[in-house]
Amino acid sequence: MRKISLAFVDDHQIVIDGLQSLLRDEPQFRFAFATNDPTEVLAKLKAEPVDVLLTDVMMPVMPGNVLAREVRTHFPDIKILALSMSGEGGLVNEMIEEASISGYVLKNIGKEELVHAIEKIADGGIYFAEEVLQEMQRSQQRRKENEAAHLTEREIEILRLIEKEYSNKQIAEQLFISERTVETHRKNIFRKTGTNSVLGLIKYAYEHRLIGS
Numbered sequence: 001m002r003k004i005s006l007a008f009v010d011d012h013q014i015v016i017d018g019l020q021s022l023l024r025d026e027p028q029f030r031f032a033f034a035t036n037d038p039t040e041v042l043a044k045l046k047a048e049p050v051d052v053l054l055t056d057v058m059m060p061v062m063p064g065n066v067l068a069r070e071v072r073t074h075f076p077d078i079k080i081l082a083l084s085m086s087g088e089g090g091l092v093n094e095m096i097e098e099a100s101i102s103g104y105v106l107k108n109i110g111k112e113e114l115v116h117a118i119e120k121i122a123d124g125g126i127y128f129a130e131e132v133l134q135e136m137q138r139s140q141q142r143r144k145e146n147e148a149a150h151l152t153e154r155e156i157e158i159l160r161l162i163e164k165e166y167s168n169k170q171i172a173e174q175l176f177i178s179e180r181t182v183e184t185h186r187k188n189i190f191r192k193t194g195t196n197s198v199l200g201l202i203k204y205a206y207e208h209r210l211i212g213s
Helices: 012-021 039-045 064-074 089-099 111-122 130-149 153-165 169-173 179-191 199-206
Strands: 005-008 030-033 051-055 081-084 101-104
Touching: 005 012, 005 039, 005 101, 005 111, 012 030, 012 111, 030 039, 039 064, 039 081, 039 153, 051 064, 064 089, 081 089, 081 111, 089 101, 089 199, 101 111, 101 130, 153 169, 153 179, 153 199, 169 179, 179 199
Parallel strands: 005 030, 005 051, 051 081, 081 101
Antiparallel strands: none
16 A cells, blocks of 8 residues: 655644654554755655645744645645644635645644544545634634625724724824814724624624734
């Protein structure tokens, strides 16, 4: 039986060690290489054939979406499985759209699910963890609601200042507009988001990723 060749990329060595420890006793897998530096990956792939690349998403030197895009461009036959602490829907969608990744799982995954994911991807399928699929659906719903709200860039800017507890006067001074204009924007923001209090508005903004947590 032909073995599935795997490569690992993560800026934390302990994650790579953990993944390899989980998979070491699986006879269907062969470890091609592992690295903490995503900038080395393309050169290593030229020297070592790989079926599935398991890559971290949040890496400081080169983010996983950038690496995945480069791998897809130069080695289109390699299947990419993204691993992350976060299943943030926007990020997953970005990696699907930009790099055509074959799967996305969280790092709290168990051995049985990880093996299944790799085998399915290597066989030409796709695999997204249930938690990731749910977050993708929530992200899509938030995007639809944001589009329905039709908040302008100026309104989002004012919303973010409201979250910082700026008064109408302070917002006006910050944006070089009149207090009357700020008040008009505030009324429009509350109407569009369907909220009637600052607390409700801030909750809406956090849930819809209009402001950072």
